[in-house]
Amino acid sequence: MAKNTQGIITGLIAGFYDVQTKSRVVRTRARGVFRKNKLKPTVGDHVEIQIDDQGTSYLVKVLPRKNLIGRPALANVDHILLVISAVEPDFSLPLLDRFLTFFSWQNVAVSIYLSKSDLVNSEELADINENLAYYQKIGYEIYLSQEAVSKTLPVNIGFEQIWTLAGQSGAGKSTLINSLKEDLAQKTAAISTSLNRGKHTTRTVQLFKLGNGYLADTPGFSAIDLTPIKLNQLCDYFIEFKKASQNCKFRGCQHINEPKCEVKQLVAEGQIKKSRYENYLLMRKEIENGRLPEYLK
Numbered sequence: 001m002a003k004n005t006q007g008i009i010t011g012l013i014a015g016f017y018d019v020q021t022k023s024r025v026v027r028t029r030a031r032g033v034f035r036k037n038k039l040k041p042t043v044g045d046h047v048e049i050q051i052d053d054q055g056t057s058y059l060v061k062v063l064p065r066k067n068l069i070g071r072p073a074l075a076n077v078d079h080i081l082l083v084i085s086a087v088e089p090d091f092s093l094p095l096l097d098r099f100l101t102f103f104s105w106q107n108v109a110v111s112i113y114l115s116k117s118d119l120v121n122s123e124e125l126a127d128i129n130e131n132l133a134y135y136q137k138i139g140y141e142i143y144l145s146q147e148a149v150s151k152t153l154p155v156n157i158g159f160e161q162i163w164t165l166a167g168q169s170g171a172g173k174s175t176l177i178n179s180l181k182e183d184l185a186q187k188t189a190a191i192s193t194s195l196n197r198g199k200h201t202t203r204t205v206q207l208f209k210l211g212n213g214y215l216a217d218t219p220g221f222s223a224i225d226l227t228p229i230k231l232n233q234l235c236d237y238f239i240e241f242k243k244a245s246q247n248c249k250f251r252g253c254q255h256i257n258e259p260k261c262e263v264k265q266l267v268a269e270g271q272i273k274k275s276r277y278e279n280y281l282l283m284r285k286e287i288e289n290g291r292l293p294e295y296l297k
């Protein structure tokens with residue numbers, strides 16, 4: 001008798017889907033029905049598989065998705081680890097705010113990892129840390145070193161959660177992934193994992209187990225587009241603005257010229273970081289113009 005079971009697609013190899021079930025990884029084929037429906041099973045999808053009497057496994061159903069993001073695409077992303085470099089490329093608050101706003105819009109949680117802190121002097125590092133302390137205050141978890149990531153990330157990845165990396169080109173995403181994989185290889189000292197050194201040529205993602213969940217082995221984002229965001233909703237994606245807006249006089253306050261605006265009040269008091277507000281105004285312009293601002297070209 002055919003047996004059905006559920007699992008998560010962790011990889012796509014030569015037309016086969018690797019599905020992690022409770023007990024093992026099953027290599028499956030998709031039934032023709034998917035081609036008809038144009039529904040493409042994607043890494044990260046929760047699926048149902050059927051194992052027939054001969055022991056052949058088929059992917060028979062894709063369960064509803066929470067989201068589908070990144071390039072290459074990944075389904076059901078729970079959390080982004082955003083890699084921001086101290087230098088090369090330079091630490092940039094406008095860029096940090098763009099990424100945070102984008103993922104807030106996508107309804108995905110974000111934590112921040114500061115890379116290349118070893119390449120700046122203590123003064124520069126103190127300045128960066130002071131900036132990051134604000135982001136920690138408003139609710140983002142910050143990792144200040146690679147050691148902090150390898151120690152704490154596996155603990156922070158919840159049961160069956162899917163995490164992926166994002167950040168500017170050259171920020172250090174692949175370097176971090178490789179170091180995490182090396183940690184794992186050392187811990188298990190079993191199967192020889194391909195460490196994927198150098199540039200990625202493959203365009204498919206693979207999930208590897210980390211903590212109680214998964215981390216994608218290919219970073220999904222290096223550039224983002226904010227222009228599809230609705231102008232009057234942008235302020236909702238600045239998490240501390242949204243919180244403060246409960247106390248703005250007007251519902252739907254855009255925090256521009258409205259009287260009795262709590263956000264503007266908090267900016268004036270220094271409770272909300274001035275650069276956040278300035279970057280909010282820049283993003284509004286970008287959305288109004290429908291194109292990337294000059295400083296990003």
Ligand SMILES: Nc1nc2c(ncn2[C@@H]2O[C@H](COP(=O)(O)OP(=O)(O)OP(=O)(O)O)[C@@H](O)[C@H]2O)c(=O)[nH]1
Nearest residue numbers: 115116117118119168169170171172173174175222
């Ligand atoms: N000193 C130092 N160098 C680093 C660190 N992280 C990354 N690098 C170096 O920075 C360069 C770029 O790192 P990558 O990991 O390739 O960056 P990436 O984010 O994957 O870049 P893309 O593939 O272009 O998106 C490499 O030469 C790394 O060796 C770090 O923490 N310290």
Ligand SMILES: [Zn+2]
Nearest residue numbers: 248253255261
């Ligand atoms: Zn307001």
